[in-house]
Amino acid sequence: MTTNNDHTNIRKEDVDQLLRSISDMLIVVSPDGFIHMVNEAACTLLGYMEAELRGQPVESIFAGTDASSLVASAMSEDKGQRAGRPAEYRCVTRYGQSMPIRLSRFLIHDEKITSTA
Secondary structure, eight states: EEEETTTOOHHHHHHHHHHHHOSOEEEEEOOOEEEEEEHHHHHHTOOOHHHHHHHHHSSBBTTTTOOHHHHHHHHHHTTTTTTTTOOOEEEOOSOOOOOEEOOOEEEEEESOOOOEE
């Protein structure tokens, strides 16, 4: 980690490693509703390999959820509305099992991509 003009710069590799090591399920979704990244906990819980989920529409794992509603809710939370409040959703595993989850949504700002998780 380096400091430059009072801004902290963290290497992308370090952030990726941190996100992948979180013990809770983590799914990073692009603004257009496609899965950008998942961590090991998400793969284990859902029964998929990361490569199988990457690029898939988020609706493939969130039962009855429209991707645009997830993105819109993350954007509104980013503007300070309902910040930090998890919501109830249902995930569907590779084997068709539906399970309730509490989902927190937030924006990740990056020079190349803005994602919602």
